[in-house]
Amino acid sequence: MNDINKVLFSAIQPSGQLTIGNYIGVMRQWIKMQDTHTCLYCIADLHAITTRRSPKELRRDVLDTIALYLACGFDPYKSIIFLQSQVHQHSQLCWLLTCYTYYGELSRMTQFKDKYFQGNKNVNSGLFNYPILMASDILLYKTDIVPIGKDQSQHLELTRNIARRFNSYYGNIFTVPVRYMVKHGSNILSLLNPCKKMSKSDSNKNNVIFLLDSINSVSKKIQSAVTDSNNPHSIHYDMTNKKGISNLLNVLSGLTDKTISDLEIEYSGKSYRQFKSDIIEIISDILIRLQSSYFYYRQNEEYLENILYYGSSRACLRADKLLNKVKKAIGLI
Ligand code: TYM
Numbered sequence: 001m002n003d004i005n006k007v008l009f010s011a012i013q014p015s016g017q018l019t020i021g022n023y024i025g026v027m028r029q030w031i032k033m034q035d036t037h038t039c040l041y042c043i044a045d046l047h048a049i050t051t052r053r054s055p056k057e058l059r060r061d062v063l064d065t066i067a068l069y070l071a072c073g074f075d076p077y078k079s080i081i082f083l084q085s086q087v088h089q090h091s092q093l094c095w096l097l098t099c100y101t102y103y104g105e106l107s108r109m110t111q112f113k114d115k116y117f118q119g120n121k122n123v124n125s126g127l128f129n130y131p132i133l134m135a136s137d138i139l140l141y142k143t144d145i146v147p148i149g150k151d152q153s154q155h156l157e158l159t160r161n162i163a164r165r166f167n168s169y170y171g172n173i174f175t176v177p178v179r180y181m182v183k184h185g186s187n188i189l190s191l192l193n194p195c196k197k198m199s200k201s202d203s204n205k206n207n208v209i210f211l212l213d214s215i216n217s218v219s220k221k222i223q224s225a226v227t228d229s230n231n232p233h234s235i236h237y238d239m240t241n242k243k244g245i246s247n248l249l250n251v252l253s254g255l256t257d258k259t260i261s262d263l264e265i266e267y268s269g270k271s272y273r274q275f276k277s278d279i280i281e282i283i284s285d286i287l288i289r290l291q292s293s294y295f296y297y298r299q300n301e302e303y304l305e306n307i308l309y310y311g312s313s314r315a316c317l318r319a320d321k322l323l324n325k326v327k328k329a330i331g332l333i
Contacts, residue, residue, distance in 0.1 A: 008033055009143040009177075011042035011084070011134075014061035015051060016200035018068055020209040020283065021188035024254030025149035029182060031073045033147070039079035040141055040315060041069060043308075046084045046091065046133060050126040051201075066304045068211060071293035076307045084137065086312035089319035093136040094129070096326060100166050101132050101158070110154060135159035139174045140319045147180040150187040151197055170329035173322075185254030191225035194243040212291060215284045222248075222280045227272050235267040235275050245272075248279055255282050 010026055012018065018027075030041060043065050048058060062083065074081055084090050106112065106128055116123050134155050138146055139162070146156055156179045163174035188198045190207035202208050206221055213221070226244040237246045237260045253260050267275050297304065 004036065004038060006037050006144040007141055007175075008037040008039045008145045008147065008180075009042070009138050009141050010040075010147045011044040011047075011137055012065060013044045013047045014058070014065040015048045015053075016061065017210040017212055018065065019188075019198055019200050019211065020251065021149065021198040022200070023072070023211060024185040024188055024251065025182065026147050027069075027072050028254070029147045029180065033145075034075060034079045037145065040143075040318075041074055041079055041081045042084050042137060042315075043069075043082070044084045044134075044137065047130060050124060050130055052122055062308075063301055063304050064212075064298065066308060067294050067298040068290075070297045070304075070307070071290050076311055080311050080314045080318075081307065082311035082315040083308045086308065087140075087315045087319050089140055089316065089323045090133065090136050093140055093319075093323055093326065094133045096330065097132050097136055097139070097162055097166070098129060100169075101135075101162055105158060105161070106131065109158070111151065131155045131158050132162070135162050138177055139163055140322050141315075142175040142322060143177045144175060145180050146177050148186075149197075150181065153179065153181070166326075173325055173329050182254065184250045184260055188250060188254070189243065189247040191221055191247075194226060194247045209283060211287065212294070213287065215287065218283050218287065219280045222276050222283070225276070235270065235272070236264050245275075248275065252279055252282065255286060 008030075010030060012022060012026070030039065033039060043062055045058065045062055048061070053061075066081070066083075069081055070076070109131055112128055112130070115127060120127075131154075134152075135158060138156075138159050146159075148156060156177070160176050163176045167174055167176075190196050190198050190202065191209070192204065192207050198208050200208065200210075206224065209218055209221055225248060227248075228242050228244055234242075235245055235249070236242065237249050239246045249260055249263055252258070252263055258266070
């Protein structure tokens, strides 16, 4: 893929420490695409306030996230790296699109339903309208491609429907974006319970490899990751009967770019112990490099804030053009 005129948009919510799931599912792809596309990478802090946290925590998580973006190799002069709340057009478009999105559509969103039925005490309207803000993020920039993990597919489908609906009333205002999902690695699962997604908000930290985990902790977590007991020496991909092993194969494939079938051949006849020890080594190599760069950036908060202001002012210019077009189309003076 190489088309510098194609716009790529993606975002991460600063709702906790980033995980190896975020890294494999999207961040690794973003880095590769910044040379071939016009890229906007957003930190979705307005999405993060749908759950209650202290101002101190929110600020810390935003700065941690931008430092990690830089440590991963995002270039703030090549791409536009910005903070959602600093580009007011996102909230404005969100209200406009709220009037073109139906209650029934939002109530079918599985992420919302999961939160609702899990007995979450803070089911605020922001949580319900969350996908409309996400649609606004994407549509404001005439985005062609959206790299996402599997858990965001339904939100992207809704975005496409909103764009088509709006265009059917007012002409060709929005670009209808397509999703970009890696073949293996778009759904990295929890280490101890590979029936659910690896998530930064998991209350059991042993389910998750965080990008800022110590190497010792990575080693312990991978060693205790569930495998299976039926055939201890068979390392092959089978999402029905060998979820744990398949998940670890996805992690390895996502970090090395080796195909699953190549990995199956490489590990044929080898023990789970060897397999896990190689995964620990590969993750550790990546995290050691990433963390040393992260700590370098993280200590200079003023620099990080300036990078965000710079990116946000560039994003504002682009967002303003489209927002004006939308307002004019609707008839707002
Ligand atoms: P968030 O912050 O939960 O996750 C950021 C991105 O990482 C992907 N991801 C994963 N991929 C593979 N395996 C996993 N275990 C895993 N966990 C997370 C997510 O699919 C996502 O692509 N609402 C979004 C943030 C957002 C956004 C947007 C994304 C706001 N506006 C516009 C794309 C476009 C979210 O909470 O992602």
